[in-house]
Amino acid sequence: MPEVIFPGPEGRIEGRYHPQKDRDAPIAIVLHPHPQFGGTMNNRVVYNLHYAFYNMGFTVLRFNFRGVGRSQGEYDQGIGELSDAAAALDYLQSMNTNAKHCWVAGFSFGAWIGMQLLMRRPEITGFVSVAPPANMYDFSFLAPCPASGLIINGAADRVAPPADTSALVRKLHEQKGITITHEVVEGAGHFFEDTHMDTLTGSVNSYVKRRLTEGTR
Template sequence: MVEVFLNNETKKIEGRYHQSKDTNAPVVLILHHHPQYGGSMDSKIIHTIYESFIDNNFSALTINFRGVGKSTGTFDKGIGELTDAAVAIDWLQEHNSNNVPIWIVGFSFGAWVAMQLTMRRPEIVSFVALSLPATKYDFSFLSPCPVPGLIIQSNNDTISEESDVTELAQRLINSVKNNHMEYHIVDDTNHFLRDKEEEVAQIIDNYIKLRLNSAVTSSKKVKKEIRVKEYA
């Protein structure tokens, strides 16, 4: 992994990047929690997620939002942070093949930003949202959700109530027309999923493998159908 800097207008956005040896590997952008409450790409949960995707042969980028770490600028209540994430997606596309699948991951505040970007960027094929701040932020823009994904929530979250996240998750599950939407509740932890990082990593790893295997199966099915048509 290497330290990178992304140019965002007059801002400089710090990131950490791993390039897969496979030129056709999928890519992922990982976004941290609220900058004013200790959020950064160096948090344990973000690092754990980052390693999970690398272990599954992704090219992975995680960034510090403006005003965090070596990123310049100041907190912008989600507006500027959405721009930071969009610039990161552009950067990933510049450094990878245009047709590779793009995933986005967000933790808490980062999940709110990630879900907004999912609605705006059709090249994103999947999301992972951890500790969705459904109690604090309005998620009505997800109508419907354009792609399937994974939602992970604590059963003891005092910042974003489990009931609010469950209601949102059920709405998204009902809106996505396939069987790849998943919702997992992690017991005996808090909003920050403290001391459950390995359990969370396993849930994410299982979901990644499910989606990648499904994509391979679908690709083989399409090729088989094409061969049948060619020789019909």
Template sequence: MTASHDSRNLFLEGPVGRLEAILWTPSDPARHRPAIAAVVCHPHPLFGGTMHNKVVYQTAKSLDVLGIPVLRYNFRGAGLSAGEHDRGVGEQGDVRAALDFLGTQFPGVPLLLAGFSFGAWVGLRVGCEHPRVSHLIGLGIPVNRSDFSFLNQSNKPKLFVHGSEDEYGAIGKVKLLVSSLPGENHLVVVEGADHFFAGKLNELDAGIRNWLSEVFRLRH
């Protein structure tokens, strides 16, 4: 799986200071007007989560190969981002800042919000309400630890990719949640995968690309 993109390291303005970020944009001139642009949110920063996490990076690659611009960033207090961890409260402002920044880079283009673990809990909450966000992706949603009932308030199309052996999100709970949500929702269960999709990143990639290819009729 390969893609040609331009990579830009940058800082965007967040609620408590600058946020470290990386923006990938397609090099192909024919894709300068993409079908959608994406923000990817990383897992818990107090447990080593950053925008360089392997699941976040793989997600960015999966989006990139479809010609989708991708913005990854570090939450407050992670990497070179300003501020301190705020238990998922202030981080919602970070998500809004990332979405607003990407929106200015691609005027009129709908946005996709993807998040892994803590990044899904914080990011999807904002994505459900943000007017520019049209689609949502939740990876390894930690339903054993966090409340995802807010998803019931959104009819936006959603993809969930989850490991059958995820220690932070019992697959039975995830299936029950997804089946109860309004709108169009799709769950991909990666058999044998733990929370971090160890040894299963190819299956994660396939789940993301297949769904997006079908929804947006993209080639990969």
């Protein structure tokens, strides 16, 4: 899988780009956890999400936010990181102009950034938010949420408590025209240790495949 460097708002951004042979393949970007708490594109959840999408036939890009790894710039409270994600999507789209579907997946802080990107980019047809930190960040910008997606969290998550995630899902369920699927992995902590990772990727696989088969938005 080739390492790529592409231009971002604060200089170069480092990523890993995994293309399909099919020029019409759907595309997905995967966003990593908080840069100031050790989050990188090589986080185990992010890595497994990347390959889950690739194995479903997606061309996939994951990358380091500004100030992480070889990506230039400094942490910017989520504002700059959203711009980084937009630049990453621009890059991915420029390489795959025939893609019919565009997805965004994010873990923890990356889920918060991903949901904001969803609001800005109408071409995104689906999302996967893993352990969204609804206790730390305001998700009220999702009014209305423009696309259907999957929210998945661990029942034993102490970083992003399940009660806050459930409250977020309840608010999104009130919106018409979209379907928010919520799955809780019993016994899993924030990082889906041990066999919980297989449960996570299995849930993502079944959800995304169903959406692609249905051709729904």
